[in-house]
Amino acid sequence: MTPNTLITHQHAREIMGSNYFGVEEWQRLCGLKSTSHVMSNIPNITWGADVLAGSCPFYPSWLRQRISDTHFLFLGLDTLDGVGPLTITALEQMHRSPTTEEPVLNSGGPKPWYQKHPFANYESLKLRWYLLLKDPVPDSAGKFREVQSSLLPHEYRVPFAIEEAAKDFLFALKQTAAPWYQRLFPRSFAYVRCRDVISDGSQPLVGLLTSGLVISSVYSGLDSCGIGASRRLHRIT
Secondary structure: OOOOOOEOHHHHHHHHHHHEEOHHHHHHHHOOOOOOHHHHOOOOEOOOHHHHOOEOOOOOHHHOOEHHHHEEEEEEOOEEOOOEEOOHHHHHHHOOOOOOOOOOEOOOOOOOHHHHOHHHHOOOOOOEEEEEEOOOOOOOOOOOHHHHHHOOOOOEEOOOHHHHHHHHHHHHHHOOOOOHHHOOOOOOOOEEEOOOOOOOOOEEEEEEEOOEEEEEEEOOOOOOOEEOOEEOOOOOO
């Protein structure tokens, strides 16, 4: 495969399988309208087939894990009709029914603690594609923040909380076979440390638990949480 060449959305869908969330999923599951500005501004996918179908750098080669197995590729929208900019608080409003298995944010009340913080009500998705590791980085739990970050290959960075929450939310929303809370984070820990910094010096944690998508926080010291990984954008030729 030729590296870093432009890949069509259909080709990416074929490679990623169920780990893909594109325009069709936004329309079918989230109400994206055909008249939306997004439809005429859909960005290219900047990772080639060599990346998407290549070996996952977080697992030993003998496991034969490919990025298409371990990552989730999704189209981020900067805004959605009837919702506005896609922030964490906007995700909370999208699916709130307690009688369904749709992923919701377990805010713990009508005024969750994070609503007053910019990472939740100001930082939003961009109109671009995201490629995130589905699980926490292997062997990253129980380590200091700086050590966790050092586990990421140079092609990756620590994701923002909105990116991690959107990944969990959209992945779970698409699945039908198993209870949505069992589809990510199969290990004993469920929270992922993100790169945002809250005013008190702590960092957001995003977790997919039986009660829904949970937003918590942690300081820089040792903790049982792992760390997330977001693939940096590739320059295409």
